Amino acid sequence: MKKVVVGLSGGVDSSVAAYLLQQQGYEVIGLFMKNWHDDSVTISKECPWLEDSNDAMMVADKLGIPFQTVDLSEQYKERIVDYMFREYERGRTPNPDVLCNREIKFDVFMKIALSLGADYVATGHYCRKAEVTKDGETYYQLLSGKDQNKDQSYFLCQLTQEQLSRTLFPIGELQKSEVRKIASEQNLITADKKDSQGLCFIGKVRLPEFLQQKLQPKEGVIVEIDANKEVYATAAPAHDSKMEELKHLSKKYRYAVTDGKVVGKHQGAHYFTKGQRKGLAVGGTPEPLFVIETDVDSNVIYTGQGKDHPGLYRKALFINNEEVHWVRPDLRINEGEELKVKARIRYRQPLQDATIYPTGNGTYIVFEEPQASITEGQFVAWYLEDELIGSGVIS
CATH class of the missing domain: 3.40.50.620 (HUPs)
Structure with missing residues (x-):
């Protein structure tokens, strides 16, 4: 036994x-x-x-x-x-x-x-494990759970082959x-x-x-950025290289207090996260305010009206090399290669079509459709069909 x-x-x-x-x-x-x-x-x-x-x-x-x-x-x-x-x-x-x-x-x-x-x-956990043999080596697969509504494979996106070999679901x-x-x-x-x-x-x-307990409250301002700001309207420039294009697509919007109007106060930018709506305590706007960016260095929260505010959306994200993890090391691709995958940036998000591009300094993931609230520190996980093959920390 x-x-x-x-x-x-x-x-x-x-x-x-x-x-x-x-x-x-x-x-x-x-x-x-x-x-x-x-x-x-x-x-x-x-x-x-x-x-x-x-x-x-x-x-x-x-x-x-x-x-x-x-x-x-x-x-x-x-x-x-x-x-x-x-x-x-x-x-x-x-x-x-x-x-x-x-x-x-x-x-x-x-x-x-x-x-x-x-x-x-x-x-x-609601997920499954299988194994495949390739060139005489056994690889363990992390598969999504049969109950699509409860699938928890995302939470296990950082597991290693060694850990999977000893695990049952x-x-x-x-x-x-x-x-x-x-x-x-x-x-x-x-x-x-x-x-x-x-x-x-x-x-x-x-x-x-x-x-x-650890992060002291510190009063700062809440700034509202207009959705029609010219920063959102600029057409994508022509790029000389794929690398330039990837950098452009994954680049965050940068704001200054002078780009919008001060609409309230908060007790610490580090308590807030992108896409957050609750806890801002600012009323009187036609549509609810969402956090579109936090600046912990200058302790400012930038917000925009409505869930369709362009400041919430980006088409690509970047992962530093040391924070890229392949659950299936045999499927890892190298610099200059690309791989079409399905990816999600949060638990329960429906899988999105995307392409992975490893480069010398890290990996880019470009989505077919712009994604809301790509948040640094969160995990992105990528799949081939129902197998989770890798993940990384959004940087």
Whole structure:
């Protein structure tokens, strides 16, 4: 019998993952990750991790599998929380869920599981794994989940071949409704439990309050930029080289306070992100204001009216070399080559047609259609059909 450690989170997905593995004849161990115990930043008095760990324990009990809790809060603070503060300080918007998978679940947690003699680690993610053999080498594929509405492959876009080789995704072939049905039939306490909404494993956290612990509030101005500004109207210049064209397409709009009118005040540019609409507290405009750019150095937020404001859209993005990651290293392309892919810049975004261009200093991704709110610090993931083959941090 192969031994599998399941990351039991106290939710229905990981509960059913454990049950299915047991049915398939694996020796299953349940492990709950405690990643946080600074209650000063959770919203409510309820202690989400305590409730979740109790639910996980009851599921393990019901299935008759060994269970224990591992405290990873020190590593979580170091690798996720401190990273988040650093990124927000730089005016970038990190994705803690992608990082949590790369740094915690499939690294620290996986090492603990393997040290317990496990052959595999399993999670309740909606994605699938397959393998292909090429020139005698085996490569592991990360495929999107069968439930298109729940597909979570994007959150795993930073996994390596080594990590995938040791991972199982038991519910990847199922629809969410089928997962709930199995949980009900097995009388698992998590069958009707709502999906968690919160920072990966921290629970319910108010982001601005969370950030305010480290990043001091600092008053600045909110500037509104008119959609008819000439900066948006200039026709694309003729380019002498592909490189010039790529640089032009991925270039951010640059603004100065004098380009628009001051319409309000804010408490810190680093609390805001591109495309954000809530929290600006500026009324009286015909259409709602959206953040089109933040400038943390001069502490200014630039906004535009309506979700079609041209300042929100760009056709291309750039990734620095050290932040490009190929899940399938054998499919990596080299400088001077190009690859047509499907890509997304956020979870749940429908896949978009795009082309990848690696260059000496980094990789460009050019979309067929302009994309809204391309945000530095977030991850872009690219696919060939339903296989996620690579990702990178937007810079």
